[in-house]
Amino acid sequence: MIKYERILAVIEADRETQPALSRAYELAKKTGASVTAMLVVYDLSYDMTTMLSPDDREAMRDAVTKEHAGWLKKTLDDLGFSKTDIVVEWNNRAFEAVVHYVIDNSIDLVVKATKRHDDLASVIFTPTDWHLLRKCPSPVLLVKDHEWPENGEIIAAVNVGSEDDEHALLNDKITVIANDYAALLSGNVNLVNSYPATPLNIAIEVPEFDPDTYNNAVKHHHELEMNTHSEKYAIDSKRCYVKEGLPEKVIPKIAQDIDAELVIIGTVGRIGISAALIGNTAEHVIDELVCDVLAIKPDGFISPLSR
Known part of the structure; x- marks a missing residue:
């Protein structure tokens, strides 16, 4: 079962509502965790005050911080928190x-709201969102402004076809957490796994290559691995999806189909040049989703911002 002791809700002053705070309290009530509301502020005019004395600059910064603290307290009072x-x-x-506070204060979960673009029926992720996904050692829950209904659908995105030990451990971790959330929210767990299509270059360059045989073998391998994984965690085979295609297409499509x-x-949490050149599969998937997302790091992950 989920054991959250400290939940951090990231507050944004430019939002009329604070869905991160609402979701944090929803989880806190079910887990007994405490909730901390965090607001990070900065005034760009501060960069133009280099001619002022250090004391004056500090006074300005303290005044802005105090003003926002007052606003946050009133907002929490108005919302009943x-x-x-x-x-x-x-x-x-x-x-x-945010990441430094998480590390220094042993935060178990970070909850932050995403921005919904109604015209495109999609979610827009801010640079802060992406940095948290890459660098925050604790799970990051990105939420929209909506309720979590009972008997709702939860997807655990797994990679059961990989023989890599790290992927296997992460599959286990994701599935355990999905089952915990399902128990917590009276929801249903669905396992989703994608597998690659037949490489066209091989089909063209190797005349004796049979793409149908290859594709069937790959599909069969992933289905067997999915059966083994789902049985390990007592998940009904009817809620297991093994589909051909890229994860960033398959997972959002199934999420939409079952209204997850x-x-x-x-x-x-790939960062730096490798992130720019290779990309991060999880980030590509997240960018296509319009529902809440819980991003999990592998055990032993060390944030590049650790001090």
Whole structure:
């Protein structure tokens, strides 16, 4: 069962509603965790005050921080969350402040709202979202402004076809957490796994290559591995999906088809040049989803922002 002791809700001053706070309290009520509301502030005019004395600059920063702390307290009072702990930090890189607070205070879960673009029926992820997905050691829950109904559908995005030990351990971790959330929310767990299509270059360059035989063998391998994995965690085979295609297409399509409330996915947190050149499969998947997303790191992950 999920054991959250400390949940951090990331507050955004430019939002009329605070779905991250609502979702954090929903989970806190079910787990007994405490909730901290964190607001990261920065005034760009501060960069133009280099002519002022250090004391004057500090006074300006303190005044802005105090003003936002007052706003946050009033907002929490108005929403009925008056007993929430408040943290207001000054930083022009919000994700750094959040990750450092997570590390320094042993936060079990970070909850942050995403921005919905109604015209496109999609979710827009901010740079802060992406940095948290890559660098935050704790699970990150990105939420929309909606309820989690009972008997809702939860997807555990797994990669059962891989022989890599790290992937196998992450599959287990994701599935355990999915089952825990299903128990917590009276929901249903669905396992989703994609497998690659036949490489066209092989089919063209090797005349004796039979793409149908190859494709059937790959599909059969993934189906067998999915059966083994689903039986291990007592998940009904009717809720197991093994589909050909890229994960960033297969997972969002199934999430849409079954009207999933939450997708749980693993992310290795690739950063730097490798992220730019190779990309991160989890991020491509997340970018296509319009439901809530819980991003999980492998055990032993160390944030590049660790001090």
